[in-house]
Amino acid sequence: MIAIYAAIILLSTKAVTSFEGGDLLRVFSPEIDELVQESFDHIETYEYAAFNYTISCNKTFHLLNSGRNTSFDQSGNVSVALNIGDTSVVDFKEVSTRYDVDCDNERFEVIEFEAGHLGITDLNMEITSMDESISEEVKIQLRIKRKVTLFDVISIYVLAPLILLNKCAFGAKIDTKTLFHIFTKPVALCLCLTLQFVMMPFFAYIYGILFRLSEPMALALFVGAACPGGGGGYIFSYLVGGDVTLAISASLLSTLVAMGAMPATIWFYTYIRQVPNEIVIPYVKMVLMLLVIAVPISTGMYINKKWPKFAANFVKIIRPLSLFLIVCGFAFLAVTSRYIIHGPGVGWVLAVILPMSGFLGSILIGRMFGLSWPFSKAISLETGMKNTLLGIAVIELTYPQPEADLSSVLVIMVTLGHSSLSMLWYLCYSIKEKFCVRREGDHGFVKLRNMDSDDDDDSVQFLLETQ
Incomplete structure (x- = not known):
């Protein structure tokens, strides 16, 4: 199993270059690059x-x-x-x-x-x-x-094992009864996929027109919105009381569906806008992402089945480790993508309204379909928080540098936006849990069960009046 994880880490990262001391040094390859590439x-x-x-x-x-x-x-x-x-x-x-x-x-x-x-x-x-x-x-x-430094490489190789460990812990958190219910009555799962690959690309298309984005920027925004749900969706679902099992299932299935859904939605966009369709879909990266999700999650499920007492203690690392990885993610983004501060001002507006539209629209539609609040929260976060790394990979395969990085500025801004909004959601949820949802004689409410606790059963959180 350790060998499998090591292979996943090595395959999901690539040799990058670092500019140190006036020379361009390829960290993991003997090839030497020129400092300045020139032509006429x-x-x-x-x-x-x-x-x-x-x-x-x-x-x-x-x-x-x-x-x-x-x-x-x-x-x-x-x-x-x-x-x-x-x-x-x-x-x-x-x-x-x-x-x-x-x-x-x-x-x-x-x-x-x-x-x-x-x-x-x-x-x-x-x-x-x-x-x-x-x-x-x-x-x-x-x-x-863009200059990829030694800091970038070290950060990736240090954080990757922690991310896999966190996914393994989430696997031990999965409730098999809920998993069986999700796949035997897949209304919530189908709704989540529809919102991810229909509603979000539609929002991106409309906002591209309303804000009069240039064609490369509009296309980058659309590609980012057409990506499947990312790992941040089920992390924040856990933190704000959403259904973790549904979030993980949607994340895995949406990555699989994206192999067909992404090229279809992008083709439809280029057909409507009458622009050349030169987008390259990174199918190999999609398969690697499936492995990165499926292998540790299934390992965690096996641990829960084989050693339930150990799993009960193992899942306790989820909250502190998840918060640590979120903080590291913000720091990594601030260091490696600082050039986004020179991006278009409208990008910061879109970084808020696009994920916010996904969050609110998904919750509204989920409640209209009669889904519980935990299910609606999970769908909302899986819809609004996209796997933008996949979107950036699409842009990098389609355009040369530095055009690719310039086009993906908007995608990175949206990534920062949906992560910040999700963190704000978690902070508000934590404040509510601490000060509002507790036994109070004046209000007559009592909290019976908290879904985001480290209990084995991911039950729905609810309140009852005591009188």
């Missing part, structure tokens, strides 16, 4: 990296290890004026942006630049002879890619 029309480097650009007067064009040469045939001196479109993406390290180059003696000028945050901008050069008889304009695209 663009320069490609990493966030916050310093690089040089060399201008010389001769008839040859060649690349240097630390920059590139732009050459032109001209006698005498020439004046070169430089301008950058977005200085937050790339800026000059020097104050001067105009240089005089001596062509007769084949002199050159080295201009130092410093990359900023993720983005794409242009370096505009206006080359003019001293008598202004000859003038030439050169435009070079500067492409700043």
Whole structure:
């Protein structure tokens, strides 16, 4: 079993690169990447990296290890004026942006630049002879890619075993009677899948039109909304008194259904919007995600059946470990995706209203279908909290870098939004549990059973009047 978990961790993470000390180091591979990738029309480097650009007067064009040469045939001196479109993406390290180059003696000028945050901008050069008889304009695209650091790699390999352990504990929490009821009378399960793959993509489509998003941003928002439910759904279902068994079942089944539902909804979107359908669905990642959910959950169920006394103590780690992983998730997002602060302002609005629409709409529809509050909470969280990692994977397979990261900014914002709203829900629920739902003579209410306790039976929480 340990070998299976190790294989899952290794397969679900990939070799990434880290920029340390001026060199690009591939942490888990002997391959060596160049610091600056160049061509005749663009320069490609990493966030916050310093690089040089060399201008010389001769008839040859060649690349240097630390920059590139732009050459032109001209006698005498020439004046070169430089301008950058977005200085937050790339800026000059020097104050001067105009240089005089001596062509007769084949002199050159080295201009130092410093990359900023993720983005794409242009370096505009206006080359003019001293008598202004000859003038030439050169435009070079500067492409700043996201830098994956050693911190990212270490965080993934440290947190992955804890996530698997938490899933195993959730498996020990599953109530087999509730599981049997869910699959023999699958109204709640079918409703959850419908809301995930119909209602949420519909909301994303409408909001893309209302907020007049650019086509890449609108498509990214739609792809994120068309993803299956994520692991955060059943974690917060447990924390706010939702039905854990239904949430886990929906998470596993929705990932399986997504193999057909995601391409179908995306095709329908591109057909309506009349845009090219170049989306690539990461089926291998979907299978890995199924394994990441199914193997530890089934292990936990086996532990509960084989050693019930141990399972009763094992499930007690769920709450503290889940809260620890949530805090780590926020910290990881803040460090690795800090470039989202430069994203569109409308993204922060959508980060709130899209998951909020999913939460409220799902609860309303669930209650209209006569589902209990625990079932409605589980469906709401599984619908509103998407597996946005899968959505980001879709975008990364579809677009080159840094276009993929720029398009997925909106998806990351929504991830931060639905996680923050779920955390707020949990805090409000905790306050209510502590101060409002207790025996009070003045109000005449008594709490009989709390669903989110560590009891073996996930019963429905309810209140009775004592008088």
